[in-house]
Amino acid sequence: MRRSEFLRAVDDEFGARANALTNDLVLGGIGMTAHDALDVGVPPREIWLALCDAADVPPERQYGVGRIEPRKG
Template identity: 75%
Template sequence: MRRSEFLRAASDEFGARASSMTHDLVLGGIGLTSVEALDAGVPPRDIWLALCDETDVPVERRYGVGRLDPRGRRP
């Protein structure tokens, strides 16, 4: 997962709340907000999974999100 995919996944999952979730919510397993963790070099996939754990995102919505399909359109 790339940074752009992480941000797209957060936006898709949390909508208008994505910015506050990634800037304000400290992730228990990481000890930083998502944005701080990205800036610190934590792999985006690890941040995404920690954010999902913290916010109880169902497992079926955790994997493969944020990726564009081969034609460049969102799934």
């Protein structure tokens, strides 16, 4: 997952709450906000999964989101 895919996934999943969640919510297992984690180089996929866990996003909405086109193969 690229940073752009992460940001798209957050916007798609959380809408108007996206900014508050990425800037204010300290993610368990990472120990910082999503915004700070991106800035220090934590892989976006790891941040996405921690955010999904913290926000109780169901598993079927955690994978493949944020991509413009589905993976081939």
